[in-house]
Amino acid sequence: MSIDAPSSGLLKGFGSVLRRDLLIGARSAGQWLNPLMFFVIVVSLFPLGIGPEPAQLAAIAPGVLWVSALLSMLLSLDSLFEQDRADGVLDQFVLGRTPLSVVVLAKVIAHWMLSGLPLLLLSPLLGLMLGLPVHALGTLGLALLPGTLTLSLIGAIGAALTVGLNRSGVLLSLLVLPLIVPVLIFGAGSVSAAAGGYETGAGLSLLLAMLMMALSLAPLATAAALRVGVASSEQS
Amino acid sequence: MTPRDPVLACENVSLWRGDAVIVEQLSLDVAAGEVLRLEGENGSGKTTVLRLLAGLVEPDEGEIRFRGERLPRAGRALADALLYIGHRPGVGGALHPDENLSVAAVIAGVAHAPDRHRELLTELGLGDRLDLPVAALSAGQRRRVALARLALEQRDIWLLDEPLTALDAAGLDWVGERIREQAARGGTVVFTTHQMLELPGVAVRSHVLQTPDQSE
Numbered sequence: 001m002s003i004d005a006p007s008s009g010l011l012k013g014f015g016s017v018l019r020r021d022l023l024i025g026a027r028s029a030g031q032w033l034n035p036l037m038f039f040v041i042v043v044s045l046f047p048l049g050i051g052p053e054p055a056q057l058a059a060i061a062p063g064v065l066w067v068s069a070l071l072s073m074l075l076s077l078d079s080l081f082e083q084d085r086a087d088g089v090l091d092q093f094v095l096g097r098t099p100l101s102v103v104v105l106a107k108v109i110a111h112w113m114l115s116g117l118p119l120l121l122l123s124p125l126l127g128l129m130l131g132l133p134v135h136a137l138g139t140l141g142l143a144l145l146p147g148t149l150t151l152s153l154i155g156a157i158g159a160a161l162t163v164g165l166n167r168s169g170v171l172l173s174l175l176v177l178p179l180i181v182p183v184l185i186f187g188a189g190s191v192s193a194a195a196g197g198y199e200t201g202a203g204l205s206l207l208l209a210m211l212m213m214a215l216s217l218a219p220l221a222t223a224a225a226l227r228v229g230v231a232s233s234e235q236s
Numbered sequence: 237m238t239p240r241d242p243v244l245a246c247e248n249v250s251l252w253r254g255d256a257v258i259v260e261q262l263s264l265d266v267a268a269g270e271v272l273r274l275e276g277e278n279g280s281g282k283t284t285v286l287r288l289l290a291g292l293v294e295p296d297e298g299e300i301r302f303r304g305e306r307l308p309r310a311g312r313a314l315a316d317a318l319l320y321i322g323h324r325p326g327v328g329g330a331l332h333p334d335e336n337l338s339v340a341a342v343i344a345g346v347a348h349a350p351d352r353h354r355e356l357l358t359e360l361g362l363g364d365r366l367d368l369p370v371a372a373l374s375a376g377q378r379r380r381v382a383l384a385r386l387a388l389e390q391r392d393i394w395l396l397d398e399p400l401t402a403l404d405a406a407g408l409d410w411v412g413e414r415i416r417e418q419a420a421r422g423g424t425v426v427f428t429t430h431q432m433l434e435l436p437g438v439a440v441r442s443h444v445l446q447t448p449d450q451s452e
Contacts, residue, residue, distance in 0.1 A: 009345060016342035024330040027369065088324030091292060095315045097345030231293045232253075 013098025014106045021110030024083075031076065032114040039072040039119050043126045054131045061130035062140070062191035066184055069119050069144060070177075073151050076115045078172050080107065080159040081226065090163070094230050100223035108156045108219070116148030132195060139194035142204055146211040147187040153211075153218035154179050160225035164232070183210055242267050242301075243424050244289055244314075244393060249298035251284060257448035258284050259295070264443050268392070271415060271425045271438055276445030282428040283323055285445065286395045289426060290320040316345075319391040323398050325382030329371030333357050333381045336370060337388065346389050356384050360410065375402035383407075386414040394418060396427040408433060 025031045046064050047057055084090045093103045123144055124137045132140065158175040162168035190203030242265035251259040259281045266272045274282045287293040288300060291311040300307045302314040327336045337353040357366060360380045362373075370378055379402050386394070399411055412435050415425050419438050 012342050012348075013345075016339050020328070020331065020335070020339045023335065024328065027330045084328070086324065087328050088322045088326040089328055091290075091320065091322050091324075092326045092340060092343060094292060095290065095318060095320055096343035097316060098343050103343070 010098065010102055013096070014102050017093075017098070017103050017106035018110050021107055022113065025110065025114040031079075032118055035072040035076045035115040036118045036122065038075055039068050040122065040126065042068040042071065043130070047130070058131040058133070058195065061127060061132040062136075062188045062195065064130060065123055065127060065132075065140065066144075066147070066188040066191070069123065069148060070151060070180060070184060072119065073115050073148060074155065074173055074176065076111070077152075077155040077159050077176070078162065078169050080111055080156060081163045081229075082159075085163050085229070090226065090230055094227060100226060101219040104156060104160075104222045104226070105219045108152050108222075111156070112149050112152040116144075116152055120144045120148060132191075135197075136191055136194040139200050139204070140191050143187045143190045143200075143207055146204075146207040147183050150183050150207070150211045150214045151176075151180050153214040156222045157218055157225060160222045160229060163226065163229040183207065186210075243303060244426070245301045246285075246288065246295075247299050247301070249288060249295040249300060251281075251288065251293065251295050251297075256450060259288065260446075260448040262298070262445070266424050266426055266441075268424055269419055269422045271419050271435065271440045272427075273440050273442045274426065274428045274445060275442050277447055280445040280447040282445060283397050286320070286322075286397050286426065286428065290318060290395050291315060292320075314393075317392040318395065319344075319385060319389050319393070320395045321382050321385065321397065321399060323401075325379055327370050327378055327381050330369050332367060333362055333370060333373075333384075334366055336381055337384055340385055341388060344385075344389055349388075352388070353384070356387055357381070360384055361406070376404060376407060379403055380407060383411060383414075386411070386418075392423050394423065394425045394427070396425065398428055398430070400429045400431045400433060 043064060046060070050056060050060070081090060084093070094100060096103070120141060123140055127137050127140050128134070155176050158172045161175060162172050165171065186203045186206045190200045190207070193203060194200045245265035246262050249259055249262045250257070262285065264272075274285060276282055284293065288295055291300070291307050291314050294308060302310040302317075305313070307314065326340070331339070334350060334353040334357060337357070338348055338350060341348045354366060357363065362377060362380060365373055365377060370381055373381070379399070383399060400408055403411065408431070412433055415427075416435060416438050418425055
């Protein structure tokens with residue numbers, strides 16, 4: 001048995017779980033395609049519902065893009081730990097030598113790469129479709145990057161709290177949505193400001209600050225919630 | 237009571253779920269080199285007892301000790317000495333058998349040897365299934381993938397929940413052989429099963445769990 005230095009063990013554990021979840025995502029296209037399709041469909045429905053008036057669409061574009069992005073990411077959150085629980089892999093994570101919070105962080109990053117990153121890459125295109133000025137597209141990407149990551153991190157707490165509950169989707173939304181309202185406010189606000197030609201530094205800084213806080217605290221909270229979930233999950 | 241030094245012990249452990257009693261006043265212990273078989277009808281709490289012993293579930297009353305020290309304080313030390321294979325065996329459906337073993341090895345903190353994994357899976361009769369997702373395998377084959385860890389991770393304590401489910405005769409023999417080896421090198425095994433498992437040359441102690449009376 002080889003004994004690794006603790007730090008390399010952490011990195012190996014992190015890398016191994018990240019690779020595992022990305023591999024699973026790559027083999028089941030629905031996992032990353034569903035949120036993306038949902039995002040595209042919801043955003044495309046707005047011009048149909050509101051009418052093709054460019055000024056009006058441009059005015060609501062930041063909000064529409066942000067709300068749609070958050071909802072479509074929420075869609076994939078309740079499966080974050082559910083399959084692992086059903087397979088019994090979660091028990092192994094809890095007992096494993098890799099700290100559970102590191103496993104959680106790897107799973108959250110994988111979740112973001114499969115659901116948040118595709119949205120981020122597609123959002124400039126949808127922004128253009130809604131008539132968002134080209135000079136605001138950069139801010140849209142810059143704001144969605146920390147925003148979607150924060151949502152994955154905070155959403156993981158909700159997913160961990162509801163692990164093992166049947167049809168936890170609605171409960172998960174109730175838990176998570178209030179916590180990410182600040183992200184939505186500052187995210188959409190920054191994009192609107194950029195579209196109007198105003199300064200966006202403050203909003204983006206706040207988004208980054210929220211990301212830093214979520215990055216440092218959410219994995220610990222998620223790990224604690226998972227331990228409780230594993231301890232109380234039904235056996236059959 | 238014979239004077240001995242239990243590796244893992246429960247003392248007067250009780251557990252409730254709401255109003256239902258799952259485990260009632262359970263006391264049992266296992267020593268090094270001992271093989272303990274938990275018996276009892278469905279609903280007698282075998283799985284829960286194994287999860288209590290693994291430190292995955294905390295008892296509402298009573299205490300669990302690992303080498304004399306109480307859980308959950310000794311939980312980390314216990315987890316490092318433990319190989320727990322649950323009723324749900326801990327293999328991910330979308331992954332190939334050897335990918336499952338690799339992740340399990342890294343998480344468990346043991347040496348990661350892909351060649352050894354493939355060799356072992358071939359020995360377990362999965363040689364032609366190495367490039368299929370585990371979800372495409374039969375229940376018995378999935379169980380074999382999980383049980384391969386018995387030969388990969390040298391741990392002092394094995395807690396095996398229904399390890400024989402869906403296994404064929406050759407699979408039973410293989411598991412029996414691993415349990416015999418574990419006992420011979422002074423390891424501890426606690427397992428549950430409804431099947432007959434012949435373990436010639438191994439003293440298997442049985443503990444029958446009583447289904448708790450829910451009437452009170």
